[in-house]
Amino acid sequence: MEVISRPCGGCGPGPVIVIPPEPSLANQNIIDSLVGYPCAQSILGLLPSINLEIKKVLDSTFGIDQTVNIKFKPDTSLIGTLVNGETLRYTMTNGVFTSTIGLNPWMLTHSTKEYIFTTMLHESLHAYMDYNWHLFQTGVLDTAEFKQKFRIFWDYRSTGGVNSTEFAQHEHMTMAYLDKIMRALYSYNPGLSYSTAKNLAWEGLKETSLWFTTYPGDTTLINNFNSMARDTSSNLYALYNLQSCP
Incomplete structure (x- = not known):
């Protein structure tokens, strides 16, 4: 939503000044649904x-051009x-991908903001891949179309990988x-180090082939x-420029 203001509250001629919406307004619908969880808000x-x-x-991951909601x-x-987190529902209508994602209330009250932010992005990727897998299973997408969008997912699930959609999605994500x-993460918190951002990005992607082959000595860390x-609760997060819940 744009707020349009004119000089003198609208009196007389003059250029129209377009004031960008406050960040909170752009997210207000989601903020309202997370009442009681100030960290996420x-x-x-x-x-x-x-x-x-x-x-x-x-x-940047899938090359999609749909609007996301x-x-x-x-x-x-x-x-x-x-x-x-988990995907609760998803639809695609008139080029708009819409999904509702449930988040663990414990995480929303005990985790750092960066961890919650990473989870939001991670679960959004799952939601989009879940939706496309559903389209494939119901015949809306044929094999060629699905493979073109999710080659790694397809190859892992169909050629010797664990027969699990979740594992296949994680393999594609890595x-x-x-x-x-x-x-x-750097955009959200420019104060993060490379190793901190890398560690957070790996959350939820364990047990993948890249996890074991690329960082075999780092998995415990x-x-x-x-x-x-x-x-x-350990208060160690501050050493890494992470932000706690207010």
Whole structure:
């Protein structure tokens, strides 16, 4: 939404001044759905639009050109689990990809802002891939179309990889995703070091082939780092320029 203002409150001639919307307004629908979770709300309040950030990652990862409209909400069914988020529903209407993603309330109250931000982007990629897998299974996308968009996903799932859609999605993400998430993290918090951004980007992508072959000596370090970023009770997060919940 644009706010249009004229000199003297609209009196007399003069140029129209277009005032960009406040970042919080662009995310207001999602902010309203996360009432009671100030850490997540503060992330959204600082971003011009979480959907624009998600679209950037989807564009650079999959080359899509759809408009993105993703809403996040607390999912109480995830309390007591290590699952950070899950896709609840998705649609594509008139070129607009819409999805609702449930987030673990414990994470929303105990994790660093950067960890929550990474989770939002990670789960958005899952939502988009879930949607396209559904289109393939229902015959809307044929094999050639799906393979063109998700070659790594397809090859992993159909040629000796674990017969799991989630693992196949993670395999695809590790090959085409990590640097994009790192860039998004730098944009959100320019004070992050390379290693901190890399560690956060790896969250949720363990047990993939790249995890074991590229960073065989770093897996324990990355696991420990993300455990610390997910649970701020140790207060170690500040050493890495991470931000806690207010």
